[in-house]
């Protein structure tokens with residue numbers, strides 16, 4: 001998060017978005033945050049009816065301006081009723097000030113008040129900042145890999161030929177691990193010394209991956225991802241993204257099949273998913 005003295009941090013008010021006027025602001029916000037083409041936008045009427053019929057739609061405002069929003073709808077996951085969170089967005093000029101985090105914690109409060117125990121969402125596993133938010137800051141877990149979930153050729157992928165792989169997050173909002181994160185108690189152990197199922201080949205920031213190790217049996221293992229794939233030069237970018245995505249897909253699908261769960265994320269000069277073997281699902 002950007003370091004600002006408390007008196008310079010923007011004052012944020014979070015409230016439900018219920019009116020059609022509120023909902024009409026959201027497609028524009030999607031364009032500003034993701035740059036989506038018109039055909040990929042969720043329309044105002046979808047937000048409005050979801051909010052009316054059990055969804056949770058919250059906006060964060062700074063001096064009356066919509067700075068970001070979070071949107072989820074009731075869904076069934078593994079036979080249980082959950083809220084599935086489809087959008088979390090903060091306008092670029094307000095990113096890094098704690099607004100995304102505040103929206104997720106507000107979503108959790110609303111979900112608990114409505115009787116939910118779990119919130120789910122998907123995200124691109126090569127986005128290290130988002131992984132840091134989802135696992136380390138919020139305390140979510142993951143044991144489901146969705147290969148090329150939205151198909152290629154949509155605005156939702158990283159390049160015209162890169163598959164839209166996603167991780168399906170599970171956020172057990174009532175569990176102690178999440179409550180501890182809410183209070184700011186973060187997991188800490190010597191992560192970088194754990195055995196690595198995936199790591200980079202050289203010290204260079206634009207290194208290729210070394211190739212998966214699929215025979216590890218340790219209770220905790222790591223899978224590396226690059227800290228910032230958007231920092232790579234355009235020429236190298238697509239080949240590197242494709243290489244990391246293919247190897248990460250192999251590693252995560254393999255270890256999910258061996259009863260491992262992603263339980264944390266380490267963000268730094270080098271970034272790692274932390275996979276932990278669980279006894280029961």
Ligand SMILES: CC(C)(COP(=O)(O)OP(=O)(O)OC[C@H]1O[C@@H](n2cnc3c(N)ncnc32)[C@H](O)[C@@H]1OP(=O)(O)O)[C@@H](O)C(=O)NCCC(=O)NCCS
Pocket residue numbers: 001002033088089090091094095096097098099100101102122123124128129130132133134136137267
């Ligand atoms: C992802 C997004 C919603 C986060 O909102 P934000 O207001 O910028 O994030 P916050 O300042 O609340 O930071 C929340 C957490 O994100 C992670 N994070 C944010 N900036 C980071 C950075 N520069 N480096 C590493 N982690 C970072 C951290 O885990 C941080 O928690 P911490 O401050 O306790 O360490 C926002 O960046 C966004 O709209 N991005 C584009 C759309 C998107 O990716 N949506 C989510 C899809 S799952």
